[in-house]
Structures are given as structure tokens and as C-alpha cells.
């Protein structure tokens with residue numbers, strides 16, 4: 001896999017996100033309250049809202065636009081809503097984060 005360094009976990013606020021621009025688009029990298037890191041496409045499957053500006057709770061994020069809840073683990077919309085965003089593999093080496101874009105930009109199904 002082709003890993004790309006994206007910074008340190010401390011660059012991301014607890015229960016927050018950082019946006020990483022890549023040629024394929026924007027990726028939202030989230031840090032949960034338990035210090036887990038997840039990366040998903042920064043585009044809500046509903047109407048493209050910026051998920052990186054949403055509220056993180058557990059292993060999910062609530063979209064800031066219309067409150068869809070998206071799983072950070074598999075990119076799926078939770079509850080009654082249907083849709084998914086792509087998930088991107090993240091590696092955490094003692095706090096140094098990398099993402100992999102190939103074959104990462106695959107649809108989460």
C-alpha cells in the first residue's frame with residue numbers, strides 16, 4: 001500500500017476532525033474520544049455536507065447540515081437513512097498518522 005503521512009494525532013482535536021486534501025477530493029480524518037482515528041470522504045452521502053465539521057460521538061459523526069449519522073467504521077449512514085461514504089485506511093504509528101489512497105478509494109459497501 002502507498003501510505004501518505006498526514007501529521008500527528010495531536011493535530012486533531014479530541015472528538016474532532018481535520019480535513020486533508022488529496023487529488024481525489026477531501027478526506028475527513030476523525031479522532032474519537034477513545035483516541036481512535038478514522039478517515040472517510042468529507043462529503044455526506046445525503047447532500048454533500050462537510051462531515052469534518054460534524055459532531056463526533058462514539059464511532060460516528062453527525063452531519064452538520066441535516067443531522068444524518070454516519071459510521072466512521074464503515075462509512076454507512078445509520079438509522080433510517082441510506083447511503084455511504086468511502087472509507088480510507090489509516091495507520092497510527094505512535095501518533096504519526098498515514099492514510100492509504102490505493103486501493104482505498106473504494107466504495108464502502
Ligand code: FES
Nearest residue numbers: 044047049063066
Ligand atoms: S448533507 Fe448531510 S445530512 Fe444532509
